[in-house]
């Protein structure tokens with residue numbers, strides 16, 4: 268099978284790159300081994316952990332992925348990302364010029380570039396409501412209720428708390444591991460359960476301005492929050508949960524659908540295991556664990572960091588297992604004994620040139636690019652830029668390929 272571009276990976280970065288290529292008329296295929304980190308993230312996308320992210324990005328050292336893209340291009344590509352989310356039917360709020368804040372499952376307010384419409388968020392540290400009723404399923408494990416109510420109260424929001432139950436949730440509660448976001452969301456996909464919840468809300472919410480629920484509103488359906496708003500005649504907002512994340516899973520599914528609708532192919536459940544080169548060292552094809560060989564003009568490595576197995580570590584060091592790319596940031600020691608300090612291993616990753624061509628033994632491979640969390644030179648946790656780097660570098664690589 269022959270494509271313009273084969274992208275190895277199935278997460279946020281691979282999907283963004285694939286969609287940008289496909290909507291510009293390129294034949295793109297994704298080789299996607301397993302679940303991506305979108306399934307665990309709360310779908311609140313961080314560009315950079317500063318009130319004005321673009322100003323902070325302009326100061327970054329040249330080794331940082333954003334510095335390779337350039338701040339003006341980061342701004343332009345942030346606009347492209349919002350457009351792609353819209354096309355995929357993912358409704359987001361936020362701008363690259365000024366971060367807003369979103370509440371976390373443990374009641375902290377965190378800097379954010381784009382969040383899913385309907386998640387509790389604040390601009391300039393102010394929420395746009397004064398009273399709220401928080402509804403949480405009895406025995407629910409994925410948010411810290413008392414931290415959330417006290418955070419809201421500190422922000423001047425009068426908050427009441429109601430634990431609720433529904434017959435289907437009582438059955439699930441017999442198994443404690445079932446009281447997780449995904450199983451509650453599956454229950455709320457059913458009309459009878461949603462109606463039962465709406466009656467509880469109407470009865471218990473008093474005169475609270477907004478109703479808050481953990482982000483468990485529908486797994487297979489997208490309009491559950493809006494339907495609940497109509498049934499209760501209230502504004503309904505969501506609190507992000509601990510992983511697994513319903514909104515993250517839904518966002519990934521929506522991006523996959525958009526990519527396939529544009530003609531993109533996904534080889535799901537395939538792991539790229541080997542590659543073939545021509546006499547100039549350019550990649551001509553990759554072969555997958557299911558013995559499928561895919562040929563292309565360009566290849567993009569978007570296999571993620573340690574969690575996606577894009578990077579592997581042992582006592583000898585860190586490596587990128589597929590192409591054996593050069594690694595930067597693998598300084599010793601790789602960990603800091605203080606677990607609250609930024610961990611040095613988070614800065615490890617594949618070394619690339621200014622256009623994100625992968626370096627092998629110091630030399631760039633002309634038709635092989637890397638994007639997303641496999642890149643080195645930045646710390647996604649400390650800088651709050653995991654999703655931002657995944658998206659911006661993916662779009663930058665896609666545009667380089669389009670203009671090639």
Ligand SMILES: Cc1cc2nc3c(=O)[nH]c(=O)nc-3n(C[C@H](O)[C@H](O)[C@H](O)COP(=O)(O)OP(=O)(O)OC[C@H]3O[C@@H](n4cnc5c(N)ncnc54)[C@H](O)[C@@H]3O)c2cc1C
Pocket residue numbers: 275276277278279280281298299300301302303304305307308309310311312313314510537538539540569570571572574575576577589638639640641647651652653654655657
């Ligand atoms: C728990 C958690 C919470 C997070 N929260 C936030 C947040 O709130 N805000 C934020 O901005 N960022 C957050 N992030 C970071 C952000 O989600 C990631 O940086 C981003 O999604 C990385 O995307 P990626 O596509 O580069 O990699 P991944 O999502 O890791 O995807 C890589 C994919 O490649 C596949 N793969 C690996 N090897 C192969 C192979 N050989 N062949 C085929 N496929 C392969 C993997 O199976 C995986 O599907 C969070 C991350 C985690 C883990």
